[in-house]
Amino acid sequence: MRKSLLVLVSVSLIGGCAPPSFEPTKIQRVRFQPAWQAERRGDHAAALAIYEDAAGDGIAYAQYRVARMYESGQGTDADYAQAARWYAAASGAGHPQAHRPLARLYEQGQGVDQDDAAALALYRKSAEDGDPLANFKVGQFLERGRGSEPDPAAAAEHYRVAAAAGRYDAQLALAKLYESGEGVASDPAEAERWYAAAVAPLTTAAGQGDARAQEELGKLLVNGRGVPKDVERGLAMLDAAAEGGRAGAQVQLGQLFGRGSDDVPPDPAVAARYYAMAAQQGNRGALYELGKLYADGSGVPQDGVRAAQLFEQAAAQGEINAYARIGDLYAGGNGIARDHAEANRWYAEAARSGDAKGLFRLGEAYERGNGVAADPVRALMWYRLADEHGYAQAAARIEQLADGLDGEQRRHAEALAADWRRANGVQ
Numbered sequence: 001m002r003k004s005l006l007v008l009v010s011v012s013l014i015g016g017c018a019p020p021s022f023e024p025t026k027i028q029r030v031r032f033q034p035a036w037q038a039e040r041r042g043d044h045a046a047a048l049a050i051y052e053d054a055a056g057d058g059i060a061y062a063q064y065r066v067a068r069m070y071e072s073g074q075g076t077d078a079d080y081a082q083a084a085r086w087y088a089a090a091s092g093a094g095h096p097q098a099h100r101p102l103a104r105l106y107e108q109g110q111g112v113d114q115d116d117a118a119a120l121a122l123y124r125k126s127a128e129d130g131d132p133l134a135n136f137k138v139g140q141f142l143e144r145g146r147g148s149e150p151d152p153a154a155a156a157e158h159y160r161v162a163a164a165a166g167r168y169d170a171q172l173a174l175a176k177l178y179e180s181g182e183g184v185a186s187d188p189a190e191a192e193r194w195y196a197a198a199v200a201p202l203t204t205a206a207g208q209g210d211a212r213a214q215e216e217l218g219k220l221l222v223n224g225r226g227v228p229k230d231v232e233r234g235l236a237m238l239d240a241a242a243e244g245g246r247a248g249a250q251v252q253l254g255q256l257f258g259r260g261s262d263d264v265p266p267d268p269a270v271a272a273r274y275y276a277m278a279a280q281q282g283n284r285g286a287l288y289e290l291g292k293l294y295a296d297g298s299g300v301p302q303d304g305v306r307a308a309q310l311f312e313q314a315a316a317q318g319e320i321n322a323y324a325r326i327g328d329l330y331a332g333g334n335g336i337a338r339d340h341a342e343a344n345r346w347y348a349e350a351a352r353s354g355d356a357k358g359l360f361r362l363g364e365a366y367e368r369g370n371g372v373a374a375d376p377v378r379a380l381m382w383y384r385l386a387d388e389h390g391y392a393q394a395a396a397r398i399e400q401l402a403d404g405l406d407g408e409q410r411r412h413a414e415a416l417a418a419d420w421r422r423a424n425g426v427q
Helices: 026-040 044-056 060-072 080-092 096-108 116-128 132-144 152-164 168-180 188-207 211-223 231-243 247-259 268-280 284-296 304-316 321-332 340-352 356-368 376-388 394-403 407-423
Strands: none
Touching (some): 026 060, 060 096, 080 096, 096 132, 132 168, 152 168, 168 211, 188 211, 211 231, 211 247, 231 247, 247 284, 268 284, 284 304, 284 321, 304 321, 321 340, 321 356, 340 356, 356 376, 376 394, 376 407
16 A cells, blocks of 8 residues: 555444544644534535635645535535545545546546547556456456456456455456357356346345446346346336436337337337436437437327437437438428428438448438439449348349440539549548
């Protein structure tokens, strides 16, 4: 342990206020006693003033306390930049409890520029001190390649440390690695063992109203992973999580009721209700799926305008399939005024985003003269691009069109396609 670290002890403060995690020296205790008493009576501003004075003198314990108060807005307005400043001072002095909250600020870009590499380095520091949550976070970063190259094998080892400490999130993550064979040898039995290990802590946390635990436990129950399948109880858990604001549970329920299964009969109206909950939180997938329901009039009244609005919101968040969906609304006049030119504008957006359907739809527009002058050469160009992007129906259209064109026209179509690839950075 670094010499600069204070000795970790549990200190009981007068009047029952929360003890500091590291015992200050006897002289420092005299200095901090008024701050602890101020916190006990709820005068956080007075406590902050005392801590800030000591923090300025380089006392790591005080720097950590000041950082926490700025982060939580105790005794002052919340100020993430000040929190980051003081966490950095405490972390630099070796205060182990400062590493993880500073890492979180770097991860989320609060008070500092978002920086995955800096976050990972700090989570590693905390993990070295045996912090289970930090080990889980290091595992997440390594599995996803955040702040470093992906390393699922190293991620598994960090998950294992956190899982052994009883963290259900790490147990679930480790189970999924054994299920997929990423970083570890595929082992369904070992995956099931870790799913089962997570059930007890999930049940406890879910019973205490933890919405995340309710969501995870609900998924295990619905799928019978690590626990006997109990769809009714699983749906109830997912519903509780959804009502608690968990977008993942809302989307999961939307999918279950939208598609139906052997255990859950389809109910588009119920699916729409859950998707709407997640859409209100800006969830990209929910916006897209709810848009599809409004476009089709499934579970909700058909409303092309509302569908287009939802698709636009989803597209703005990176849902590239939404562009062509908007195009289809305008092309078909489904609950919205038919407008082929507007449809083609959205198909072009889809094409630029790499969506094969948008490329194919532009081919159809030029072949049929929908919103543009009919042009079989340009139609062939778009169909070739759609085929290169894996659109299954494009090959037949290429064959049909190419038979009616001469060699020069076919070469022109290929030259146009090459121009488009260069302009859009497609190799």
